[in-house]
Amino acid sequence: MTAVPIIELDGLTKRFSRKLDVVERFARRLGAAIDDRAVQAVSGVDLSIAEGEVVGLVGESGCGKSTLGRMVAGILPPSAGTLRWRGRDLRELSPADRHHANLKIQMVFQDPMASLNPRLRVADIVGEAPVVHGLVPRRQAEEYVAATLRQVGLDPAYLRRYPHQFSGGQRQRIGIARALAVKPDVLVCDESVAALDVSIQAQIINLFMRLREELSLTYLFISHDLGVVEHISDRTAIMYLGRIVELAPTPELFDKPNHPYAKALLDEAPRVSVEKRRFAPIRGEIPSPLDPPSGCAFHPRCPHAMPRCSAERPALRAIAPRRWSACHLNETTGP
Amino acid sequence: MTEPLLRVDGLRTHFLTRAGTVKAVDGVDLRLDRGEILGLVGESGSGKSVTGQSILGLVDPPGRVVGGRVLFQGEDLVGAGEKRLRAIRGRRIAMIFQDPMMTLNPVLSIGTQMVEAVRAHEKVSRAEAWERSRRALARVGIASPDERLASYPHQFSGGMRQRVAIAIALLHSPDLIIADEPTTALDVTIQAQILFEVQKLCRETGTALIWVTHDLAVVSALADRVAVMYAGRVVETGTVAEIIGNPRHPYTRGLLESVPSRNRRGVPLRSIPGMTPSVLDLPEGCAFRPRCDRSSGACTVMPELTGERENRAWRCWNPVAAEARGDAA
Numbered sequence: 004m005t006a007v008p009i010i011e012l013d014g015l016t017k018r019f020s021r022k023l024d025v026v027e028r029f030a031r032r033l034g035a036a037i038d039d040r041a042v043q044a045v046s047g048v049d050l051s052i053a054e055g056e057v058v059g060l061v062g063e064s065g066c067g068k069s070t071l072g073r074m075v076a077g078i079l080p081p082s083a084g085t086l087r088w089r090g091r092d093l094r095e096l097s098p099a100d101r102h103h104a105n106l107k108i109q110m111v112f113q114d115p116m117a118s119l120n121p122r123l124r125v126a127d128i129v130g131e132a133p134v135v136h137g138l139v140p141r142r143q144a145e146e147y148v149a150a151t152l153r154q155v156g157l158d159p160a161y162l163r164r165y166p167h168q169f170s171g172g173q174r175q176r177i178g179i180a181r182a183l184a185v186k187p188d189v190l191v192c193d194e195s196v197a198a199l200d201v202s203i204q205a206q207i208i209n210l211f212m213r214l215r216e217e218l219s220l221t222y223l224f225i226s227h228d229l230g231v232v233e234h235i236s237d238r239t240a241i242m243y244l245g246r247i248v249e250l251a252p253t254p255e256l257f258d259k260p261n262h263p264y265a266k267a268l269l270d271e272a273p274r275v276s277v278e279k280r281r282f283a284p285i286r287g288e289i290p291s292p293l294d295p296p297s298g299c300a301f302h303p304r305c306p307h308a309m310p311r312c313s314a315e316r317p318a319l320r321a322i323a324p325r326r327w328s329a330c331h332l333n334e335t336t337g338p
Numbered sequence: 339m340t341e342p343l344l345r346v347d348g349l350r351t352h353f354l355t356r357a358g359t360v361k362a363v364d365g366v367d368l369r370l371d372r373g374e375i376l377g378l379v380g381e382s383g384s385g386k387s388v389t390g391q392s393i394l395g396l397v398d399p400p401g402r403v404v405g406g407r408v409l410f411q412g413e414d415l416v417g418a419g420e421k422r423l424r425a426i427r428g429r430r431i432a433m434i435f436q437d438p439m440m441t442l443n444p445v446l447s448i449g450t451q452m453v454e455a456v457r458a459h460e461k462v463s464r465a466e467a468w469e470r471s472r473r474a475l476a477r478v479g480i481a482s483p484d485e486r487l488a489s490y491p492h493q494f495s496g497g498m499r500q501r502v503a504i505a506i507a508l509l510h511s512p513d514l515i516i517a518d519e520p521t522t523a524l525d526v527t528i529q530a531q532i533l534f535e536v537q538k539l540c541r542e543t544g545t546a547l548i549w550v551t552h553d554l555a556v557v558s559a560l561a562d563r564v565a566v567m568y569a570g571r572v573v574e575t576g577t578v579a580e581i582i583g584n585p586r587h588p589y590t591r592g593l594l595e596s597v598p599s600r601n602r603r604g605v606p607l608r609s610i611p612g613m614t615p616s617v618l619d620l621p622e623g624c625a626f627r628p629r630c631d632r633s634s635g636a637c638t639v640m641p642e643l644t645g646e647r648e649n650r651a652w653r654c655w656n657p658v659a660a661e662a663r664g665d666a667a
């Protein structure tokens with residue numbers, strides 16, 4: 004593949020300084036040496052996404068998926084690292100070009116109710132941004148919104164309604180219509196089907212797949228649901244505590260995961276099957292990003308951990324064509 | 339056939355609201371034997387939680403059980419007084435909620451809460467109650483239980499809090515546990531830990547379990563039998579193999595076809611059309627009718643729950659053929 008990736012992340016990092024909680028503030032007033040602590044939510048992520056590709060991003064709660072997604076969508080500035088849009092460092096673009104690039108990457112959120120202004124009618128929720136950004140003249144806004152609604156499978160007769168007058172699935176369609184209205188090239192979907200019932204979830208997944216075909220969209224598809232990601236993505240990235248630990252074409256990753264955490268995650272995810280099964284869970288808790296383990300962050304829970312694992316962090320390395328994994332085992336036991 | 343541990347017959351629980359009568363539960367039949375795990379599945383609003391609350395007599399006004407029976411070891415709990423129900427709750431039937439803070443008191447240490455929970459139902463010494471609490475924590479995989487008993491809920495992660503709530507439910511080795519989506523908010527690996535402990539408990543102590551969830555994958559991995567709810571009614575019941583391998587109700591079949599991992603990667607999912615109905619505004623007859631591709635004239639009349647046996651039944655005039663297995667792999 005020689006084409007320039009539509010998005011390229013290079014060492015992308017986000018640190019949050021976390022405010023102390025009540026107990027900690029109290030302790031500090033009594034003289035305890037406690038500083039505001041920094042959470043490294045995302046640490047040095049390298050990832051390139053090809054035009055038209057769907058990349059799935061999975062991992063457990065707090066591993067940094069949303070933070071990474073929000074940086075990609077341009078609504079959260081990185082603390083370090085580079086984000087390239089069609090080969091160009093975003094920081095080096097002119098303000099106008101950067102604005103254009105940001106419009107081309109839109110985000111679809113998990114909770115459509117929380118992300119839609121309850122006092123605006125659908126016509127304004129969907130129509131505002133394209134008018135403001137000069138994509139559509141105000142006179143034609145209504146017609147444009149109607150067409151966008153049809154695209155996501157909503158009856159344009161709903162134009163004058165408010166968000167609370169819709170079901171969860173319909174509200175998610177409105178959220179998608181709002182993102183599509185500015186004619187993006189990339190959609191960052193953050194748990195966009197998580198809040199929906201199974202039967203409605205299937206409708207929205209189908210909608211995402213149809214839009215991909217019709218509009219040649221590129222997706223970063225964030226979900227904790229492995230089944231959803233397996234179904235929709237071309238490649239899958241697995242995150243653990245702020246880092247990508249494995250990245251591979253989806254069928255290969257689900258068929259034969261390399262990283263011990265990826266293996267454990269895929270083994271534990273319940274599948275719909277006619278057979279009852281016995282669970283044999285991974286021991287231990289997910290560690291806190293406030294206090295990440297040394298070396299490989301997975302070592303306290305890893306059945307294969309060796310002395311080296313707590314001392315040295317494994318880098319994300321190519322282990323086969325298009326396959327990447329961050330585990331010392333790949334060096335000690337050759338392929 | 340011996341008398342089951344729990345038998346729910348024609349349970350109906352309604353809420354009288356200003357907008358009208360919400361028939362949250364409107365005809366639920368269940369039976370459960372000792373040591374058995376029943377998965378209760380259905381979409382949001384189908385009445386799963388209200389069913390669980392009704393069994394325990396925990397429905398708050400304006401809700402009321404307006405019909406049916408809940409026979410627990412032969413005793414009808416629907417007519418039972420609050421005093422009797424309190425004696426049963428916690429000791430014989432325990433409930434685990436989605437949010438562990440429904441069970442835990444934030445200002446008391448875990449140890450204090452567990453000791454009180456033991457002594458509420460049994461006259462034992464504090465030392466004995468402490469010892470039982472330790473063992474219960476160890477059973478749900480919590481290491482160094484003595485130290486943990488001295489901690490407060492906020493010092494625990496969400497997954498650990500939920501395990502504490504489960505440990506409290508296990509204190510008296512109840513005959514029945516009703517668990518309402520207790521792992522929905524948890525991560526896959528933590529969920530697996532809890533499912534593992536729960537399965538072990540049922541196997542070893544004969545505790546029966548009703549696991550309420552919208553997640554078919556969890557149910558198929560955990561349960562012996564499944565009851566599928568739609569709009570306040572049980573529409574199909576059977577063993578996991580029967581429900582997953584050979585669904586007879588069109589809704590059950592549609593649900594299974596909607597699960598991404600049961601479809602070939604990248605092909606459109608065969609989703610159920612339409613929306614989840616509002617229980618305030620149900621169609622006449624079968625509630626699934628507006629979304630059903632098998633509906634006929636007969637469907638304007640509500641079908642009964644009928645089938646091969648009491649535990650293998652469906653509520654449909656035109657059930658999916660027994661041999662039609664779809665592409666259920």
Ligand SMILES: Nc1ncnc2c1ncn2[C@@H]1O[C@H](COP(=O)(O)OP(=O)(O)OP(=O)(O)O)[C@@H](O)[C@H]1O
Nearest residue numbers: 019021042044063064065066067068069070071292
């Ligand atoms: N604005 C913020 N301030 C401080 N810390 C934050 C902020 N946003 C996120 N974090 C922390 O960064 C880490 C990663 O959070 P993030 O929301 O990206 O995780 P996630 O993978 O999306 O999790 P989930 O699956 O629960 O949505 C967490 O430890 C979180 O507490």
Ligand SMILES: Nc1ncnc2c1ncn2[C@@H]1O[C@H](COP(=O)(O)OP(=O)(O)OP(=O)(O)O)[C@@H](O)[C@H]1O
Nearest residue numbers: 353355360362381382383384385386387388389617
């Ligand atoms: N206190 C109440 N007053 C009025 N209606 C109620 C009340 N509690 C529940 N309901 C209604 O009863 C119906 C069934 O609710 P229930 O909570 O049992 O659904 P559920 O199947 O558990 O859904 P979920 O998966 O969302 O938890 C819903 O339509 C709900 O709106």
Ligand code: SF4
Nearest residue numbers: 299302305312330331
């Ligand atoms: S680097 Fe070591 S601890 Fe980390 S996943 Fe590999 S074997 Fe396990």
Ligand code: SF4
Nearest residue numbers: 624630633637654655
């Ligand atoms: S009774 Fe009729 S409408 Fe209802 S599920 Fe069966 S075929 Fe469909």
Ligand SMILES: [Mg+2]
Nearest residue numbers: 068069070193
């Ligand atoms: Mg998130």
Ligand SMILES: [Mg+2]
Nearest residue numbers: 386387388518
């Ligand atoms: Mg519920």
